Amino acid sequence: MANLLAASVEGLFYQGGEALPIVDTHLGKLPGVALDVPSLLTHTPDLYVLFMIRDPRAVLTSIHPKDRRQFWAQPARCLAVGQSYLSWEAHERRIDVRFEDLVTQPDEVQTYISERLALPMGRSFSTAYHYFRDTPDNILALGGPRPLDPSRVRPWEHSSTACHYLLSLFAQEPALAQLTHDLGYRE
Numbered sequence: 001m002a003n004l005l006a007a008s009v010e011g012l013f014y015q016g017g018e019a020l021p022i023v024d025t026h027l028g029k030l031p032g033v034a035l036d037v038p039s040l041l042t043h044t045p046d047l048y049v050l051f052m053i054r055d056p057r058a059v060l061t062s063i064h065p066k067d068r069r070q071f072w073a074q075p076a077r078c079l080a081v082g083q084s085y086l087s088w089e090a091h092e093r094r095i096d097v098r099f100e101d102l103v104t105q106p107d108e109v110q111t112y113i114s115e116r117l118a119l120p121m122g123r124s125f126s127t128a129y130h131y132f133r134d135t136p137d138n139i140l141a142l143g144g145p146r147p148l149d150p151s152r153v154r155p156w157e158h159s160s161t162a163c164h165y166l167l168s169l170f171a172q173e174p175a176l177a178q179l180t181h182d183l184g185y186r187e
Contacts, residue, residue: 034081041091048117049091054099055185056082056176058155060169061162071162075169075176082179104150 037049059078064070088094095116102109106125114121123131125148132145156162170177 035084037085037094038088038091041093048093048095050095050097050113051085052097052099052102053085053183055154056180056183057166057185058099058153060176061156061159061165071165075173079173079175079179082183083175086179086182100153103148103153106148 034051037051040047041049056078059073060071060075062072064072095113097109097113102125110121110125129145129147134144156166
């Protein structure tokens with residue numbers, strides 16, 4: 001449901017005229033890492049956390065990169081991370097970003113992050129993919145570096161299989177439908 005990102009990506013932000021290096025950073029994409037955010041913020045006074053929030057319907061219908069016939073996310077994990085996030089107090093060093101905003105308004109989101117971190121911007125988020133490494137993990141997970149694609153924001157709407165899966169899942173687990181609503185996703 002959410003990704004934790006507490007990292008400076010080389011070339012995206014600058015300090016003192018120099019690109020911030022990729023040192024003393026932590027990047028975690030696994031949802032379980034998100035459960036540790038309150039503790040990380042409490043015990044690491046210099047850490048800023050960029051917390052990515054995504055519509056649970058999109059998360060639950062993400063396709064498994066190794067088996068395109070299988071959904072990737074575990075409903076129980078999605079629910080646990082989402083409910084945990086909703087229970088946290090706001091924190092001055094936690095920067096919440098909606099995935100949908102990042103994809104549809106990348107440069108505006110970059111400006112927001114830049115202002116929150118008091119760092120001048122470097123490369124534009126909308127063109128940064130030109131500088132990403134074409135690693136085996138990137139190719140598997142994302143199909144490789146590519147431009148942000150706003151048409152991928154609501155993927156379940158383009159798949160009858162995904163729609164039926166969500167209807168069945170929400171009927172079996174009403175807390176997932178409530179989580180979706182509580183996170184501000186209402187349509």
